[in-house]
Amino acid sequence: METAAVNWHDYDAITSDVGDCFYVFDRSTLRRDIDDIAGSLTGILPNARLHYAYKANFAPDVCRTFADAGWGAEVDSPMLLWLAQRIGVPASQITYNGIARDPASVREALLAGVLVCLDAHRDIDVALQTAREAPGSVLHVAIRINSATDIDPAPRLGRTLDQVRDAVTALAGQPGIDLQGLSVHRPDRSPEGVRGRMRDLITVASDVFPDGPRLLDVGGALAARGVPNGPAHAASAAVIRDALETVPWGSNVTLLTETGAAAVADCMEFVARVVDIKQQSGRTVINVAGSLFHTSPNTRRVDFPVRVVASAQHGHVDGMRLVGGCTAVDGDWLSVDMPDDTEVCEGDFLVFGGVGAYSLSMGTHFTDPLPAVVERAGRGWNVVRRRPTFAETLAGFDLGPV
Numbered sequence: 001m002e003t004a005a006v007n008w009h010d011y012d013a014i015t016s017d018v019g020d021c022f023y024v025f026d027r028s029t030l031r032r033d034i035d036d037i038a039g040s041l042t043g044i045l046p047n048a049r050l051h052y053a054y055k056a057n058f059a060p061d062v063c064r065t066f067a068d069a070g071w072g073a074e075v076d077s078p079m080l081l082w083l084a085q086r087i088g089v090p091a092s093q094i095t096y097n098g099i100a101r102d103p104a105s106v107r108e109a110l111l112a113g114v115l116v117c118l119d120a121h122r123d124i125d126v127a128l129q130t131a132r133e134a135p136g137s138v139l140h141v142a143i144r145i146n147s148a149t150d151i152d153p154a155p156r157l158g159r160t161l162d163q164v165r166d167a168v169t170a171l172a173g174q175p176g177i178d179l180q181g182l183s184v185h186r187p188d189r190s191p192e193g194v195r196g197r198m199r200d201l202i203t204v205a206s207d208v209f210p211d212g213p214r215l216l217d218v219g220g221a222l223a224a225r226g227v228p229n230g231p232a233h234a235a236s237a238a239v240i241r242d243a244l245e246t247v248p249w250g251s252n253v254t255l256l257t258e259t260g261a262a263a264v265a266d267c268m269e270f271v272a273r274v275v276d277i278k279q280q281s282g283r284t285v286i287n288v289a290g291s292l293f294h295t296s297p298n299t300r301r302v303d304f305p306v307r308v309v310a311s312a313q314h315g316h317v318d319g320m321r322l323v324g325g326c327t328a329v330d331g332d333w334l335s336v337d338m339p340d341d342t343e344v345c346e347g348d349f350l351v352f353g354g355v356g357a358y359s360l361s362m363g364t365h366f367t368d369p370l371p372a373v374v375e376r377a378g379r380g381w382n383v384v385r386r387r388p389t390f391a392e393t394l395a396g397f398d399l400g401p402v
């Protein structure tokens, strides 16, 4: 992230508006990563349509940056569908996944021309009923397949081969139903993982679509962590291309990708002020004004790169250094092996890099409002999201008389 010029005084200046912890959004890094990924994927898969998985980071500025670059949207809840439409993504560029969606939202999406990936029986029934009730409309659907991985040998999402066959029997040839093909997603980012999902897609597609499907949605998780985006996406794209070369219909199929984490990981940092440094049990505990629930609420990663942005004073602490968070949860560690070659003292800021994926969108307001999001603007800051007030955080409850 290109924030090297930002010094302690710059961070300190914004804290009076947003508090002692906040995300910093770097739009130019996001644009660079979007271009990098797009070039790698479409260079190898010219038929690919690129969609961004909104769940990875739903900050409207992030989603809009993808839309401006011509990417479609992958959404999996009524709220994210609403957001994609609000941002202006055309219905023809939206894919709607999910297992327990409100039937009204599935119906609305179908009628708007969104591609709806079907998994639950209920949604298949909604599609059939909507087609009957709206003669003349064309409803675009795909069926999500169940695909096991070494990481998850018994996934709960998607339909097994028999269940896909049942769905195809129910949907194919029905007036108004445009069954385009199949979709899948699995969290295994390795080339073997991508090969596995392609194998499953091709097996099922060959079984239920004698002439081949028109569309295969290969899901997200297309790049391994720690590998630069371009080469990692190119490796996944090559696996997909090679798999399609094994079937006669492979060159006719439209491919849909749904990248999330890899594209947004590096576009946000998390900044938290050091509030306390203690020596305890032979280790140094540095407590900050932010939490693991802001950097990694789901997978609870503690290996983000961390750097110190120091004030004028310096104090060196030796030995193992752990960074603790602001909640009362014992396991609230943001880092467990902060390098000990940097000086740090109370009042400094710690900056955690690469936290753009599944942080803000999964963050909790456990004990405090969600942190603000800011963006560097010249020598100052633009507030992308202000920190909600206490009353906004508790909105919906009856707080009683004052």
Ligand SMILES: Cc1ncc(COP(=O)(O)O)c(C=O)c1O
Residues within 6 Å of the ligand: 053, 055, 056, 074, 097, 184, 185, 187, 219, 220, 221, 222, 258, 259, 260, 261, 262
């Ligand atoms: C259906 C679907 N598509 C795409 C994604 C995005 O995956 P990633 O963020 O790993 O790229 C997910 C993540 O859960 C998903 O469930």
